[in-house]
Amino acid sequence: MQQIRALQLAAxxxxxxxxxxxxxxxxxxxxxxxxxxxxxxxxxxxxxPLRCDELNPDQEIVVICHHGARSLQVAMFLEGKGYTAVHNxxxxxxxxxxxxxxxxxxx
Numbered sequence: 001m002q003q004i005r006a007l008q009l010a011a012x013x014x015x016x017x018x019x020x021x022x023x024x025x026x027x028x029x030x031x032x033x034x035x036x037x038x039x040x041x042x043x044x045x046x047x048x049p050l051r052c053d054e055l056n057p058d059q060e061i062v063v064i065c066h067h068g069a070r071s072l073q074v075a076m077f078l079e080g081k082g083y084t085a086v087h088n089x090x091x092x093x094x095x096x097x098x099x100x101x102x103x104x105x106x107x
Contacts, residue, residue, distance in 0.1 A: 001075045004087040006095040009062060021060035021087070026074045031066060035093060035105040045070050052081060060085040066107075068092040 004012075012018055023040035025032060032042050043051050045065070055061060061083060063071040068090050075088040089095070097104035 001079045002087045003090045004062060005090055006099040009089060010100045019060065021062045022055065023062050023064060025064045026070055027065050034107050035097065037064060037093065037096060040064060045074055048074050048077065052078060055083070057083045058085065062087045062089055064089045064092060066092045067094050
């Protein structure tokens with residue numbers, strides 16, 4: 001499992017020569033209603049063990065939460081299940097809102 005910073009993820013998503021990762025947002029529904037990264041897939045953290053078979057274990061996955069703690073736990077869980085290309089968004093959507101998209105809502 002690798003850590004990825006918000007600016008690194010933004011560059012990756014903007015690079016047309018790279019395959020886009022799956023953005024897995026593990027926050028709760030009320031958090032998603034406030035703000036989210038475009039194109040992200042929402043599976044709340046508590047449902048990941050039940051729904052991880054919906055994810056491709058060979059696809060690049062960036063796990064996202066509010067500050068990066070829940071997503072770190074989910075990333076480690078997925079890695080333990082054999083997912084080979086998992087990244088944690090360090091600082092979460094808060095870092096994204098601060099460093100990449102200042103119009104995104106903070107909470």
